[in-house]
Amino acid sequence: MATESFVIRTPASSANIGPGFDVIGLALSLYLELHVTIDRTKTTSSFPLNCRITYEGDGEADVPLDPDANLVTRVALYVLRCHNQRSFPVETHVHIKNPIPLGRGLGSSGAAVVAGVMLGKEAGGLHHLEPSRLFDFCLMIERHPDNVGAALFGGFVGTYLNPLKPEDVARKEIPLSEVLPAPAGGVDTGAQPPAPPLGIGHHIKFPWSPAIKAVAIIPEFEVATAKAREVLPAVYPRADVTFNLQRIALLPVALGQTPPKPDLIYLAMQDKLHQPYRQTLIPGLTEIVESMTPSTQPGLLGVCLSGAGPTILALATDHFEEIADRIIARFTRQGIQCSWKLLEPAEGTQVTRSQA
Structure with a gap:
């Protein structure tokens, strides 16, 4: 196989439906798409972390295209590094198509996190990762399960978090900086991120x-x-x-x-x-x-x-x-x-x- 290509399609979402603050989410028919190509014939890459990003859609002028700064690829790197893969496969191209308005309450960041976790799974060949485990990775980054739960599983969902440790009960979010080092211009710091505990959150479809x-x-x-x-x-x-x-x-x-x-x-x-x-x-x-x-x-x-x-x-x-x-x-x-x-x-x- 010389060239591998795949498309990841993640829906927008609406959280807090009515009285369901931080609990209920609804996946909506507006989709973030990642069009990914990996050239398996190449052995070296001129791009940081072996990844080239292109982008079209909402926020086009402002979205960073460095793989250690873009939310989608940074989340993917978290998944990869938890599985001892320090970067993307050589000559990975991720073209992002985003019609979801940024910062408007339609789950743009939740969709980016879910798509990034799925990108890490697919690019890394981590096919053993079940949806429930992917949900754990999502929740290490965005501890609002209603958006990411809807974007990952689809439909109309109720979600909840499991308290993991006494000190974790009071925490609302785990910042991305805690699971990945701060962007460093494509330079791998060598830090091993903490893998998610099992069963951070759960969902039920209504x-x-x-x-x-x-x-x-x-x-x-x-x-x-x-x-x-x-x-x-x-x-x-x-x-x-x-x-x-x-x-x-x-x-x-x-x-x-x-x-x-x-x-x-x-x-x-x-x-x-x-x-x-x-x-x-x-x-x-x-x-x-x-x-x-x-x-x-x-x-x-x-x-x-x-x-x-x-x-x-x-x-x-x-x-x-x-x-x-x-x-x-x-x-x-x-x-x-x-x-x-x-x-x-x-x-x-x-x-x-x-x-x-």
Whole structure:
């Protein structure tokens, strides 16, 4: 085999669906693609870490193309080095096609992490790595299992983390710098990264009614996840926690019923744990979420913030364009331009191989 080529296709995702803060994720039919070619006839490479990166799509002017700085390839290197492979195979070319808006609450970083883990598996010939083990690698880098769980496994998923050690319970994330040395211009430091413990996180797939689609309204500004977490309180009122627990018990059942019950879904999608606090970052958020109900807007089931925002996700059965136009009009009054996409639940990360 002279040349090996394969495509990794990873979906976008929406986290925190309704009351499911840091728990529930939905894979969406918008895909990050890695088109990978490895020339097995070559024995040396002029590229750092044997890898050339090219990129097209959202953030094209800003995404780094050094393999030890780009998130996708840096994650892949983590997987490779945990298996005693210090770099990519000689003459690896990774062409990234990314239509997922960066920093908009549609899981762009989660998709990059999942695609990177899969790249490490495929480039390194690590075919013994099962999906559950790949999930461990993802969670060493991004400890928000709802996004990476949806992107890896697909569909509508509930996720949870296992406490590994007493000191780990309080930790929310393990920075990438802890599992890989800081970028060093392509120079291998020789450091051995810590391999993930077994069974960091788990997931379960919930049913989803085929009648339900997702209308994603995407404002033209970014909200950093770290900034969106800073506005959240350290302690919540018991009544607000109970409010969310009641609704999260309803939501997976409500979204799996056919035909959907609009009033039940609308009730089940309400939240008091993150959306009220993030309205300071997203002008008009509360008004937008509360401005429409199934009784005032045909086809609507419920509205919520997608991830950390600013994207708004409206679940609906029809009248998609009308719903999008009404929400966009609210942003327009704030001087914010938007685009929108009609999406549906997607399968998880897929790999397609070809040989030449």
